[in-house]
Amino acid sequence: MGTGADPITRLIHELGKLPGIGERTATRLAFHVMRAPESLAQGLAQALLDVKAKVRLCSSCMNLTEDDPCALCADARRDPGLLCVVATPADLLAVDRGGAFRGRYHVLHGVLSPLEGIGPDDLRIGDLVRRLRDAEAASGGTAQPIREVILALSPNVEGEATALYLARLLRPLGPRVTRIASGVPIGGELEYVDQVTIARALEARREV
Amino acid sequence: MGTGADPITRLIHELGKLPGIGERTATRLAFHVMRAPESLAQGLAQALLDVKAKVRLCSSCMNLTEDDPCALCADARRDPGLLCVVATPADLLAVDRGGAFRGRYHVLHGVLSPLEGIGPDDLRIGDLVRRLRDAEAASGGTAQPIREVILALSPNVEGEATALYLARLLRPLGPRVTRIASGVPIGGELEYVDQVTIARALEARREV
Numbered sequence: 001m002g003t004g005a006d007p008i009t010r011l012i013h014e015l016g017k018l019p020g021i022g023e024r025t026a027t028r029l030a031f032h033v034m035r036a037p038e039s040l041a042q043g044l045a046q047a048l049l050d051v052k053a054k055v056r057l058c059s060s061c062m063n064l065t066e067d068d069p070c071a072l073c074a075d076a077r078r079d080p081g082l083l084c085v086v087a088t089p090a091d092l093l094a095v096d097r098g099g100a101f102r103g104r105y106h107v108l109h110g111v112l113s114p115l116e117g118i119g120p121d122d123l124r125i126g127d128l129v130r131r132l133r134d135a136e137a138a139s140g141g142t143a144q145p146i147r148e149v150i151l152a153l154s155p156n157v158e159g160e161a162t163a164l165y166l167a168r169l170l171r172p173l174g175p176r177v178t179r180i181a182s183g184v185p186i187g188g189e190l191e192y193v194d195q196v197t198i199a200r201a202l203e204a205r206r207e208v
Numbered sequence: 209m210g211t212g213a214d215p216i217t218r219l220i221h222e223l224g225k226l227p228g229i230g231e232r233t234a235t236r237l238a239f240h241v242m243r244a245p246e247s248l249a250q251g252l253a254q255a256l257l258d259v260k261a262k263v264r265l266c267s268s269c270m271n272l273t274e275d276d277p278c279a280l281c282a283d284a285r286r287d288p289g290l291l292c293v294v295a296t297p298a299d300l301l302a303v304d305r306g307g308a309f310r311g312r313y314h315v316l317h318g319v320l321s322p323l324e325g326i327g328p329d330d331l332r333i334g335d336l337v338r339r340l341r342d343a344e345a346a347s348g349g350t351a352q353p354i355r356e357v358i359l360a361l362s363p364n365v366e367g368e369a370t371a372l373y374l375a376r377l378l379r380p381l382g383p384r385v386t387r388i389a390s391g392v393p394i395g396g397e398l399e400y401v402d403q404v405t406i407a408r409a410l411e412a413r414r415e416v
Contacts, residue, residue: 006273006274006279007255007258007259007262007263007274008259008263008272008297010255010258010259011252011255011256011258011259013255014248014251014252014255015252015255017248017251017252018237018240018241018252019236019237019240020233020236020237021237025228027298027301028227028228028298029226029227029228029229030259031296031297031298032226032227033226033256033259033260034259034260034263034272034297038260040222040225041256041257041259041260042256042257042260043222043225044222044223044225044226044253044256045252045253045254045256045257046253047215047218047219047221047222047223048219048241048249048250048252048253048256049249049250049253050215050218050219051215051216051218051219051238051241051242051249052241052242052246052249052250054215055215055216055242064216064242065214066214066215071214088239089216089239089242090235090236090239093235
C-alpha cells in the first residue's frame, strides 16, 4: 500500500504495523482518531517523531534517554554501589516503577539465546564489565566500587542462562551477584499458578 | 503530563489516550516504536496528521472522505437506486468489505438514543430525506429515483428504534425500506449463540 491510498486506509495500515494490533483494532483506533479533537492526532504524531529524534542510549547504563548521562545515572541520591541488571528498557521501567530499588541500572538489550544466534557480544555485557572495572579503579578517590549486582532477569530458559553466565563472569571482579526471587506473585491465586512456579516457591520457602 | 516529560513517557502517555490501550500496552508499543526503523514512526505520524488535515464529510453520503463527492458516490458502476443506511463510517467499511453490496451508502453518524440525548436532529437524517427528495425530483431527467433503502443498523435496542423511526419516515417518500437479516452468524456454533439470536433465527426461518 503506497502513499496513493486514501488517508483513512493508510492510517489503518500504519496502525496495523504495531505489534498486537490487527486490522480490526487498527480500524477502531483510526475512526477514534478521526472523531477525536485534532490535538490527539497531533500530540501522538509529535511524540512518535520526538522519540525517534531525541532518544539515544545512556553511555553509562545503556538505558534509552534524552540526556547523557540519563536521569537515573545522574541522580546523586541513588546508591552507585548497587547495580540492577535488566534485559530491556521496558524491564527497567517495570522494576523502577515500584520504587523499591534505589540503586543504579544496567540494560543488556536482550538475553543470551543460542537458538536465535544471540551471544554475549550482541549484548551490552562488555559495557557492564568495563563499568565494574572503572568503578573499582576509581574507588580510591571519591567514587565507590560496586558492592552488589542484582540480576533482574525473567525466570525463563534464556533468563536463567544469562544469569548463570553473568554470575560466573562478574563474581571474579569483586561484587556480590544476586538474583531476584521467583515464586507465587503477590495477590495471585495458588489455584491458577503453574506447577514450576509452585515447585520454585516451595524450594525457596522461608521461616515465617 | 506536560511537554516537559521525557519523550518515552510522553509517547506512552499519548498512546494510552487511544481506546482500549492501557499503560501496559502503551509501554509495549512505545518500546516497539523505539526499536523499529525510523520509517515506522514517521509513517504513522504522517498518517495521523494527514487523516485530520485531509479527511472531511462527503456532501452526498456523509462518509469520511478526502474528495467530495467520495469515491463510492463517484463510482458510476454502483447502483444509485439502492441506498444502504449505516450508523458509522466503520459500519460502512464492514458492509463494503464483503463486496456483496454494489449500491450507494448513507452514513447517519450515530443512532437514536434518548438515554444519551441523541435525537433525529443530531443524526444525518435530514440529509437522507433531502437526498431521497432530490433523487425523486431529478428522476425525470438522466437520474433515477431511489428504489430501495436498506437499513444496515446493528440489531440492538438503539438500532431497532432507529430502524423503526426511519422506516416510518422514509416509506411515504416512495422507496421500499428493508432491514438486513439477523440470525445465527455463518460459521457460528449454535451452542454458543445467545437465546435472543436463536429466537430471531427461528422466527425468520425460510424454506430450504
